[in-house]
Every structure is written in structure tokens, then in C-alpha cells.
Amino acid sequence: MAQFWSNSIVIWPLLLSCLCLNLARNMAEFPRIEHYRKRNVDRIAFLVVGDWGRGGNFNQSRVATQMGDIGKKLGIDFVVSTGDNFYDDGLKGVNDPLFQLSFTSIYTAKSLQKPWYTVLGNHDYHGNTEAQLSPVLRKHDNRWRCKRNFIVGAGIVDIVFIDTTPFVGKYFNNSKNQKFDWKDVLPRDKYLSALRKSLHLALSKSRAPWKIVVGHHTMRSIGHHGDTREIVDQLLPILEAHKVDMYINGHDHCLEHISNNKGMMHFLTSGGGSKAWKNDIHYGKNNDTVHFYYDGQGFMFVSLTHQRANVLFYDVSGKPLYHMRIRSTDKKFTTV
Numbered sequence: 001m002a003q004f005w006s007n008s009i010v011i012w013p014l015l016l017s018c019l020c021l022n023l024a025r026n027m028a029e030f031p032r033i034e035h036y037r038k039r040n041v042d043r044i045a046f047l048v049v050g051d052w053g054r055g056g057n058f059n060q061s062r063v064a065t066q067m068g069d070i071g072k073k074l075g076i077d078f079v080v081s082t083g084d085n086f087y088d089d090g091l092k093g094v095n096d097p098l099f100q101l102s103f104t105s106i107y108t109a110k111s112l113q114k115p116w117y118t119v120l121g122n123h124d125y126h127g128n129t130e131a132q133l134s135p136v137l138r139k140h141d142n143r144w145r146c147k148r149n150f151i152v153g154a155g156i157v158d159i160v161f162i163d164t165t166p167f168v169g170k171y172f173n174n175s176k177n178q179k180f181d182w183k184d185v186l187p188r189d190k191y192l193s194a195l196r197k198s199l200h201l202a203l204s205k206s207r208a209p210w211k212i213v214v215g216h217h218t219m220r221s222i223g224h225h226g227d228t229r230e231i232v233d234q235l236l237p238i239l240e241a242h243k244v245d246m247y248i249n250g251h252d253h254c255l256e257h258i259s260n261n262k263g264m265m266h267f268l269t270s271g272g273g274s275k276a277w278k279n280d281i282h283y284g285k286n287n288d289t290v291h292f293y294y295d296g297q298g299f300m301f302v303s304l305t306h307q308r309a310n311v312l313f314y315d316v317s318g319k320p321l322y323h324m325r326i327r328s329t330d331k332k333f334t335t336v
């Protein structure tokens with residue numbers, strides 16, 4: 001009996017601390033980067049590009065040149081990357097020459113020398129994910145800010161960046177041909193559950209007039225991959241419950257704008273940073289409305305004020321393709 005009690009004295013505190021650690025992990029807040037601390041920022045503007053790193057090939061350099069020009073003309077605070085940053089297999093390590101070849105020496109325009117807030121895509125998971133997440137990369141290029149999940153606060157907007165690759169079941173079931181670096185993601189269920197809770201927490205706490213979520217995978221898309229079922233099932237209800245204004249993604253190598261049936265939430269794909277395919281259209285079975293689809297290279301510009309949001313898409317030659325505007329008072333949107 002005495003032995004039982006002496007063991008219990010050792011075991012119970014251990015069990016309790018494990019439970020607390022587990023709860024803490026499940027309710028952990030995403031790290032927050034304050035781009036601007038002040039709430040009275042009048043205007044925030046940024047470019048969005050995805051699916052880009054190919055050493056300048058497949059028009060990556062041409063898109064980069066136009067991003068530089070539009071960034072200068074319209075003025076931007078930062079750049080958002082929607083992932084698949086380095087093809088085909090991410091980075092091998094922090095000293096992989098691809099980082100210089102596909103990022104630093106491509107996006108050279110003065111207007112693009114701002115923070116690049118970026119998430120990982122499925123191709124980045126083929127390589128060493130820790131390398132892209134490592135602060136060492138900032139020694140190579142100070143613009144680079146990549147985390148799995150994080151929040152960028154910029155006064156009038158909170159942008160929540162989320163790691164969507166671990167949601168996709170086929171990457172786990174079908175991994176014979178493609179290797180994925182799941183370090184720090186397993187056990188998967190725990191990781192995804194914690195992610196959903198932290199996303200819910202981040203959006204609950206947000207007091208910013210505009211709320212945006214960025215992830216690599218599509219939620220609504222008529223491009224090559226179409227909707228990502230797991231993301232629709234597990235994340236869309238959280239975004240709708242918190243009245244998120246925009247979900248921005250890459251993965252499909254196109255530019256598109258789809259709104260939900262109430263016209264209150266906007267699915268924006270900007271995955272035209274390099275390679276793109278023509279005539280690859282797959283209509284999903286839902287009640288959402290496709291307003292714009294372009295199966296070519298290009299990028300997106302977003303500006304936000306207290307009064308309105310403007311979203312513009314540009315092609316590889318800098319030609320404006322589409323412009324939509326959302327009014328902040330009632331969140332009604334119009335095409336311009």
C-alpha cells in the first residue's frame with residue numbers, strides 16, 4: 001500500500017502536467033506579427049503571388065517585373081505569398097541555392113523590398129520544411145517571414161495565415177511517390193484540432209474592421225484542383241462564423257474570384273506566379289458564384305481603408321484584368 005501511494009505521488013503530478021501541456025498546446029495562440037501597431041492606419045495595401053519559385057522560368061521573372069511596377073505605382077506595405085514557394089521540392093536546407101535563385105535574385109524591384117509574409121504549400125512540404133521556417137533565411141534575405149500559422153496585424157486588418165497542407169488526406173494515404181516532411185505535424189489529428197481551435201481563437205479576438213485568412217489550398221475554385229474538400233469541411237464553417245471577408249489562396253495556377261451565395265465572403269485565388277495551364281476548368285457542385293477566372297500568369301493587388309476594399313488582378317504584362325470593390329458599411333461588393 002505504501003508503495004502504491006509513493007508511486008501515485010510521483011505519477012499524478014506528471015499526469016497533470018501532461019494534461020496541462022496538452023490543453024495549452026490545443027489552445028495555443030498563433031504567433032502575431034504587428035506590421036503596424038497603430039489602429040489609426042488609413043490604408044493598407046499589398047500584393048499577393050503564389051506558386052512561383054522556378055528560377056525565373058515559366059514567366060516567373062516577367063510576373064516579378066510587373067509586380068515591381070504595380071507595387072511602385074500603387075504603393076504597397078508588404079507582399080503575401082500563398083505558398084508553393086520553391087519548385088519542385090521546396091528547399092533542401094537553409095543554404096539551398098534555390099532561395100537566391102528563385103527569390104532574392106528575381107523579386108529585385110525597389111517596391112518589393114518589403115516583408116514577404118508567406119505560408120508553405122504542398123511542394124514546400126516535399127523538401128525540408130524547417131529550412132523555410134528557419135530565421136537563418138532572414139540573414140540571406142531580410143524580407144523573408146515564413147511560419148506555419150501566424151497572424152499579421154496591420155491596424156485596420158488582421159490577416160491569419162494557416163498551414164493547409166496537413167489537412168489534405170491524399171498526401172498521407174498516397175505518399176509512395178511523393179515524400180512529405182511531416183516533422184512537427186504528427187500526430188496529424190492533434191495538429192489539425194489545435195490549428196482549428198487557434199484559428200477560432202484568433203478570429204474571436206480580432207477587432208480589426210477587415211479579417212482575411214490566407215492558406216495555400218483552394219477552398220472554392222474552378223481551376224485544376226478545384227475545391228479542397230477537407231478545407232471546405234473543416235475550415236469554411238469557422239471562417240463563416242467569424243464573418244471573414246476574404247479567403248486568399250494559391251495551389252491552382254490561375255487568378256479567380258468566387259463569392260459565397262450571400263455575396264459576403266470572397267474566395268480569391270492568386271496562384272499565377274509562374275507555370276500556368278490553359279483551359280483547365282472544373283466546376284464544383286455548390287451555390288457559390290464565379291465572377292472572374294483567368295487561366296494564366298499574374299498576381300493580385302489588395303488595398304484596404306476604413307471605407308472600402310479594392311481587389312485587382314493583373315496579368316503577366318501588367319494589364320489589369322479585373323477589379324472588384326467591397327464597401328465596409330454593409331460589405332456589399334461591386335465590380336468596377
Ligand SMILES: [Zn+2]
Pocket residue numbers: 084121122123216250251252
Ligand atoms: Zn500546391
